[in-house]
Amino acid sequence: MRLLIVEDDAHVASALVAVLNRAGYQTAWAQDGANALDKLDTETDMILLDLGLPDVDGLDLCRRMRRLTDAPVVMTTARSQLSSRIQGLEVGADDYLVKPYDVRELLARLEAINRRGRSQVPRTALDEPVRVGEVHIDLASRLVYAGKRSVPLTKKEFDVVALLARHPGVALPRERILREVWQTNWRGLGRSLEVHVGSIRRKLGEHDVIETVRGVGYRLASG
Structure with missing residues (x-):
């Protein structure tokens, strides 16, 4: 598992490299944004990103x-x-840690994300493309088109759309979406789900196909 650490403080970065290497990660360190983009490649499995660069x-x-x-x-x-x-x-983060944090919590969160990646649904008939009006959802390629326009969704946004697309016309409870996409039952993330749905709707524009089911959650429009 190759992990890119983006951290401007050399002392903090050195401590993180030592801890993560002992935990079995292969680490690379970037001390600023430009260096991070240079080191980001197809071999990067995970990114630990400090916001104060x-x-x-x-x-x-x-x-x-x-x-x-x-x-x-x-x-x-x-x-x-x-x-x-x-x-x-x-903007696309999968998790968020507030400093100062315990490295045990960091390792636990990284492992949780790692488990989610390993447990993703394999490509099967569930990954057949889904079309709703002018919206085309290619589950296998993780691409969404509205008319002839490609919709630039983040990973989490696509995961929400994909879950709804696999159950077209079915109202999925917020709790289920959080459990399957965020791998948590914590209701405190309900606001994050609303933010992601709002962002998806803005990106789809006039082709928005996500319906709010009051008191339940969301569903993908059918037909």
């Missing part, structure tokens, strides 16, 4: 990384406000 805002860097890779991103930052955490998730 000297040359670029970490949120902007995450957006750029999301255009280049589907590797899970765990953000670390001293910004503890809820709005900052929501912003991080909205």
Whole structure:
């Protein structure tokens, strides 16, 4: 498992490299945004991204990384406000840790993300393309088109769309979406789900096919 650490503090980075290497990860370290983009490649399995970088805002860097890779991103930052955490998730982060954190929690979260990757549904008949009106969802290739336009979804946004697409016309409870996409039953992430759905709808524009089912959750429009 190759993990890219993006951290401007050399002492912090050195400690992380030592801990993660002992845990069995292969690590690479980038001390700023430019260096991170240089070291990001197809062999990168996961990214540990500090938001306080000297040359670029970490949120902007995450957006750029999301255009280049589907590797899970765990953000670390001293910004503890809820709005900052929501912003991080909205631009494509898979998890968020507030500094100072215990390295045991970091390792547990990385392993949880790793398990989710290993337990993804294999490509089967469930991955047949789904079409709703002008929206085409290619589950196998993880691509969405609205009319002739490609819709640039983040990994989490696509995972939400894919779950709904595998059950067209069925109202899926918020709790189930959180459990299957975020691998958690924590209701505190309900706001994050709303943020992701709102972002998907903005990107689909006039072709929005996600319906809110009051008191239940969401469903993909049928037909």
